[in-house]
Amino acid sequence: MQTNKYILGVYDNPDKIYSTTKKLINKGYKVDDVYSPFAIHGMDRLLGIKRSNLTVAAFLFAMTGLTLAVTFQVYVSKIDWPMIIGGKPNLHIPTYIPITFELSILFTAFGMVTCFFIVNRMFWGKNADIIDPRVTDDLFVVSIQIQENKTDIQALNQILVENGALEVRERIKD
């Protein structure tokens, strides 16, 4: 049975929190997340986070931009209002390349970043769920979800402290 209770171990060193998290995972604890002031290399793999699909989203947005740009330019210069400028043909694919390229990039950037905000539920003015105000400064926090009748809190506390936790706290998420 999962609960909404979490145990937080506060560390001041990325290496310590990495090795502690590894131990906890090996012992079968349910590590919910690790909070850090910067990305700890390899931590995402350790927590079993799958590679994000944002790359796929980026590619799809690039294709959208590309298709729209080509369609629009062909429609304007061949179908809607053909004009002869400098004796050049109406359908002049090579000159579409710069704008197509730029629009693909524009769509990729904005589309992907919007998706990033959506999957992280980030928006302007959101009230941050701050674990510890110093987690954006110099502290690293591992949060372990407690499972009813399964998690031995005493043993967990001991592991955290033995591995150099500055502090162990309990947190209730609602």
Add this chain to the structure above:
Amino acid sequence: MSYESPIRDQLVTGGKTYRDVTRDVTRPLENAPSKSWWIGFSISTLVLALWIGATTYTVFVGLGAWGLNKTVGWAFDITNFVFWVGIGHAGTLISAVLLLFRQKWRMSINRSAEAMTIFAVICAASFILSHMGRPWVAYWPIPLPNAFGTLWVNFNSPLVWDVFAISTYFSVSLVFWYIGLIPDIATVRDRAVSKARKFWYGFFAMGWNGSTKTWHRYEVISLILAGISTPLVLSVHSIVSMDFATSLVPGWHTTIFPPYFVAGAIFSGFGMVLTLLIIAREVMNYKDYITEAHLDAMTKIVMVTGTMVGMAYITEFFVAAYSGVEYEQYAFLNRAFGPYWWAYWTMMTCNLVAPQVFWFKWARTTPWFIFIMSIIVNIGMWFERFVIIVTSLHRDFLPSSWAMYTPTITEVSILIGSFGLFFFLYFLFCKFLPTINMAEVKSIIPTHHEDHGHNHVKGENHAN
């Protein structure tokens, strides 16, 4: 786990801890501005006023306020535009290209370089608007359904490509910069004492809490943004160069223009980054973050790109001679020995000859000297654009149309004033946003196992 090579020098010196980084970078934000900030800010505001005055005058009077004539229809305006766009390129190069190449020295300079990109593109765009003569119809190059029957833009025209390139470049750079800022804005939010600071930094931090899940996605999108910004930055200046290269004017009509312009853009951009950072590390005391090793690396790039640009100048002469086209030959001889010879030789001296001093270690590591050199580079690159534009145009095909161009006071005021605009924005940035990417810098300082925060020996290295 990052591996720190025991033989490489540390990128951040002074044995900084994570807390030191936070404290050093947020100090200018959390305290009243220093006297030097006020002096700098006041001067730039005055110069900005000059820009506002001269631009407003141009808008009311029309392009007759400038020294343009029937033969020379592009001069200071486009020179300044290309100059400012070029400056912007170093920011993207540092943050995107060096990220792809995993060059960790970029981390303490990328924030201000990207800010520089954005402000430089704003300056560049202002010239595009004012050179149109009627800036209130500046939306015409955008293909919109309109009142003239559906009269669309001409997609054959590089000027239309340029509209797309510059606006994409500006908006993507802004997004890239903002994404990089979010974790640092959250740091400022979490340290904020006053309600207003908590609110505003909290508003823009978008609820960032440093979770590993978010960091994972963050790293993915940073990599992709870097991946798309790299070809973008190359394409932007290539397209700017096509504004000239796709014409038939001797001196412009050359295939070397795109790579030559890109090299020149990086050259001038690094010049401006050096100008800004040498002041910043002095005034804001960031010598441990922007070390002499950073200056050394950047001056090497200045030397390489300067030499590439110089190579292009010489290649142009060779091609003119070898092609046998007499108009082309005349255009280049006129550049070097015609009435604008002084502009040509200023350009040659500043861009090709001057950067060669960076072969010497002393020149690469002496801040005051690099500062002077960075100004010389910027003067040289401004003259490069002036030479390309004005000397190619002023000798028209018919000798009866030959003309000379002299800028008016209005044009000179707009040029000087644009520096006011640039520095005004830069000073505001220094006051309100962290000028060094704290999150990235923290990831490259060594992790001290047992003695974290106590026993830091300068130059100490740990292999983890």
